[in-house]
Amino acid sequence: MNDVYAFIEAEKTTHPVALMCRLLKVARSSFYSWMAGAARRAADDALAHEITVLHIASRCTYGVPRIHAELRRLDRRVNRKRVEQIMRERDICGVTRCKRRSLTRPAKKAVPAHDLIGRDFTAAAPERKLVSDITYIPHRRGLAVSGDLAGPGDPRDRRLLDGRPLAECETEPSS
Incomplete structure (x- = not known):
């Protein structure tokens, strides 16, 4: 053409x-x-x-x-x-003195979460969700955190934001 x-x-x-x-x-x-x-x-x-x-x-x-x-x-x-x-x-490039820096660098002093050490993350059944998003649940003693690590609705994974398990707070008398 x-x-x-x-x-x-x-x-x-x-x-x-x-x-x-x-x-x-x-x-x-x-x-x-x-x-x-x-x-x-x-x-x-x-x-x-x-x-x-x-x-x-x-x-x-x-x-x-x-x-x-x-x-x-x-x-x-x-x-x-x-x-x-x-x-x-045309492959014309200048000279740069600074190195490219990654925005996401792993923290050198990062330690694993203490409540996850020793937990078994193997699936009990095929296609079972092991880890999901953290959900905040309003509670009369404060905001509770519920993760889906042990299964949906499992009280072991519901904690207040200060770290106390929600099951312990249920047994305390309310004032």
Whole structure:
């Protein structure tokens, strides 16, 4: 299809574009879209050349923010995202001194929860849910926590937020 568009581009000085598009069974909008894409590629190549010159002048240390600032300083108004895209496509990258840091690092001093040590987490039956979300249950002595570790409705897993089992609180006289 590019050959057809190139032919129309070459012959548009001698024949009307609409007539050639009709004879070659090509949409006129497609031809003009192809021409715009070719112009965009030429502009991208020119910008890539400028970026490469600035990058080499900085001893290959500048990244996107500084290259963009240099282009703005030279009165070349171009979007930062376009500079980023062209640099990524052509494998032009700056130097960074800081290492990438993970946002989720395991705590070095983390200890397991004391009430989970020694508990058996094997399933008693197939497809039985062992662990689920923690649910907060309003209680007259405060907020109680109910986890589904031992089974639904098991009083061993219901505790007040201060850590006391809810079963002990039930036996205390209410005041």
